[in-house]
Amino acid sequence: MSDQYSSSSSSHTEEEEEETEEEEMKATPPSMTKLSSTLHAVIRIKQKYETLKKRRQEMAMVMSSLTGAPTRASPKIFTFDTTTAAPPLSSPVCQRKKKKRKRRVLYPERRRRHHRAPRREYSPAECCLCLLSAIVFFQVYNAIxxxxxxxxxxxxxxxxxxxxxxxxxxxxxxxxxxxxxxxxxxxxxxxxxxxxxxxxxxxxxxxxxxxxxxxxxxxxxxxxxxxxxxxxxxxxxxxxxxxxxxxxxxxxxxxxxxxxxxxxxxxxxxxxxxxxxxxxxxxxxxxxxxxxxxxxxxxxxxxxxxxxxxxxxxxxxxxxxxxxxxxxxxxxxxxxxxxxxxxxxxxxxxxxxxxxxxxxLEKSHVMQCFLEEMTQEGFYPDRTHVERLASEVEYYPTAGGREYSVTGCKQVVAKVNLL
Missing domain, CATH: 3.40.50.300 (P-loop containing nucleotide triphosphate hydrolases)
Structure with missing residues (x-):
């Protein structure tokens, strides 16, 4: 419905503009025809623009009355008006929504920050403890x-x-x-x-x-x-x-x-x-x-x-x-x-x-005593000879497969001296 109404209104506007141009041409005095064609074209353009401007303002007011939307003021760009009335303070232009500026995040000073751990206080007892530990360590090491x-x-x-x-x-x-x-x-x-x-x-x-x-x-x-x-x-x-x-x-x-x-x-x-x-x-x-x-x-x-x-x-x-x-x-x-x-x-x-x-001492120990003594005296350590000398020593009765000497190696030196 709105589309049909807009198309009919536009066609009606074009017909009225053509009629207006013909009337203006007839109402133009003969003196104006003597002007140059360029100046004549400029005047026609200005008159045509003012007419179109009035028509558009009327159409905007009709549309706003039908839809309930606020009227929009025409822009002041490319106009030849020397004086224009300032819009009232209650106009929609002054009611623009101001953009909300983000507030700047301000961090507290370093000394006021609570998320950081408190600064550790210096204690001279720690140095004394370290020095004492070092002294004890060196004393123990030196003692060892x-x-x-x-x-x-x-x-x-x-x-x-x-x-x-x-x-x-x-x-x-x-x-x-x-x-x-x-x-x-x-x-x-x-x-x-x-x-x-x-x-x-x-x-x-x-x-x-x-x-x-x-x-x-x-x-x-x-x-x-x-x-x-x-x-x-x-x-x-x-x-x-x-x-x-x-x-x-x-x-x-x-x-x-x-x-x-x-x-x-x-x-x-x-x-x-x-x-x-x-x-x-x-x-x-x-x-x-x-x-x-x-x-x-x-x-x-x-x-x-x-x-x-x-x-x-x-x-x-x-x-x-x-x-x-x-x-x-x-x-x-x-x-x-x-x-x-x-x-x-x-x-x-x-x-x-x-x-x-x-x-x-067992018999094997006595044989070692004979072998050691004969080596010191310069005798050749013949095993057969050593066993014979060891068998001449008195032993306890054999018990558990072992023979223990009664006198140990006491007689070894005397027997080697008899060789």
Whole structure:
């Protein structure tokens, strides 16, 4: 319906415009015809434009009255009007919707931001803690290094090689002995001296072990700090026991004082302790007690005797089947409580000592003793000859397929000298 109305109105408008042009042409005075054709065309265009403008305003008002839409003012572009009335303030032109400007997002200052973690305050205690930790670390490291250096001074690795090469059939006792020495010699400050008491039957290598220990310590700490005391040689008569005790006390005091000055640990080896008089045992007991002054606490005492050899012999012969399955391969460790009890009944000295037992030697060990002695004397080590000499030694009755020597290697030196 609206399309039909618009088409009819447009056709009617064109007819009216043509009629208007014809009337204007008739109403034009004769003077105007004399103007140039260009000026005449301009005037006609202006008049035609004003007519069209009026028609269009009338049509717009009719359309707005029908549809209810606000009238739209014609644009002022390309017009020849000199003066135009300003639109009222309530006109649609002034009622344009203003674009909403986005508000600028303002971030708070850095010191007012709450999403960031608060700044960590500086504490001088942290530096002190780090410094203390570093000091403790270096102290512990230095202590460990000093322990290693102190052990290296005594060359316990060389001592172990010598003992394993020279002493036969006493692996369990050697392991306990080296372990005790390594623990004690790893530091210089102690609360008691190291007292080792080695016991075993005759000929098992006690005196030989004492000589090897003394020789090794002479090479590492010097001759003045090593004492080998043979009771039957230094104090053979019982009447001289009190004087021997005083002399022994003075000798040990001088040794430990010299060792204190040199910061070394002396070695004192006492052989044939079973022949010691009571006065000598009392002096030694007072010296090894922990109530002594510092210089007496830094010393190693080694006592060698055959005390308790009956218990050792009986234990070895009656426990052959468990010789390698008990106490980490050393069955004599189970005998230590019994042996300690019998020794403490003899004297209180053994309450301060660590008991180490040396067992019987087998026939193979005796053959090794013959082979070692013949090599040192310059004899050719013929195995047949060695077996013949080893068979001349007295043995206990065979038990469990093993032969244990009664005298150990005691007769080896005498038989080799007869060759």
């Amino acid at each position: 290094e000093n322990l290693d250096d102190h052990v290296l001074r005594y060359d316990l690795e060389g001592l172990e090689k010598t003992l394993r090469r020279e002493v036969f059939g006493q692996q369990g006792a050697l392991e306990d002995l080296l372990s005790q020495l390594n623990d004690y010699l790893s530091t210089y400050v102690h609360n008691k001296p190291l007292v080792l008491s080695l016991h075993g039957p005759s000929g098992v290598g006690k005196s030989h072990l004492g000589r090897l220990l003394a020789g090794h310590f002479r090479s590492v700490v010097g001759e003045p700090l090593v004492l080998q005391y043979y009771v039957l040689h230094h104090c053979p008569q019982d009447a001289n026991a009190p004087q021997c005790a005083r002399d022994l006390h003075a000798l040990i005091s001088a040794m430990v004082e010299q060792a204190e000055e040199q910061e070394k640990i002396p070695l004192l080896v006492f052989d044939e302790v079973e022949h010691m008089q009571g006065d000598l045992l009392d002096v030694l007991h007072n010296l090894v007690a922990s109530k002594q002054s510092n210089q007496f606490l830094n010393a190693v005492y080694v006592f060698l005797s055959n005390l308790g050899h009956q218990h050792i012999t009986k234990h070895v012969l009656h426990n052959i089947s468990t010789a390698t399955s008990c106490c980490n391969g050393n069955p004599l460790r189970a005998l230590t409580p019994v042996l300690r009890k019998s020794l403490e009944e003899l004297h209180a000295l053994w309450t301060q000592a660590d008991i180490l037992s040396m067992g019987l």
